[in-house]
Amino acid sequence: MDGLARIAGPLQAALGLLTAASAGTAAxxxxxxxASAFNVVSGVVLSLLGxxxxxxxxxxxxxxxxxxxxLVGVLGLLGIDRVAxxxxxxxxxxxxxxxxxxxxxxVAGFMDxx
Numbered sequence: 550m551d552g553l554a555r556i557a558g559p560l561q562a563a564l565g566l567l568t569a570a571s572a573g574t575a576a577x578x579x580x581x582x583x584a585s586a587f588n589v590v591s592g593v594v595l596s597l598l599g600x601x602x603x604x605x606x607x608x609x610x611x612x613x614x615x616x617x618x619x620l621v622g623v624l625g626l627l628g629i630d631r632v633a634x635x636x637x638x639x640x641x642x643x644x645x646x647x648x649x650x651x652x653x654x655x656v657a658g659f660m661d662x663x
Contacts, residue, residue, distance in 0.1 A: 551599060553595065554595045555600065557650050557653060559592060560592070561650060562588065562593050562595075564588050565586065565587070565590075565592055568584065578638070578642045579639035579640025579641075580643050581635070581638065581639060583631075584621075584643055587637070591650070595614055611661075615651045615655040619651025623648060623651075624637070625643065625644035626641070
C-alpha cells in the first residue's frame, strides 16, 4: 500500500502535469484536459496519503482513489471518452494506466492487514 501511494502517486501526478504542459504528449497518450487534471489530482491525493496519512486513512484512500481510477479506465476502454462533457482518455494507453493504478489501489487497500 505504501508503494502505491509513494510510487504511483508522484508518477501519476507527473504524468498529468506532463500531458497538461505538452500537447504532443497529451496527443500521444490521448489524454484530454479532463484526464490531465484527473491524473494530477489523483496523483497528489495518493502522494499525500503515502507520505502524510495514518495507516487507516491510507488504506481507505487507496481503495477510493483506486476505485475511481479503475472506473475512469474501464469507461475509457468501453469507448466513453467524455464524462459530464469533460474530455478524458481517448486512447488505450491512458486508459490502461488508469486501470493499472485502479487495480493496484484496490488490491493494496483491501489486502493490507495493518
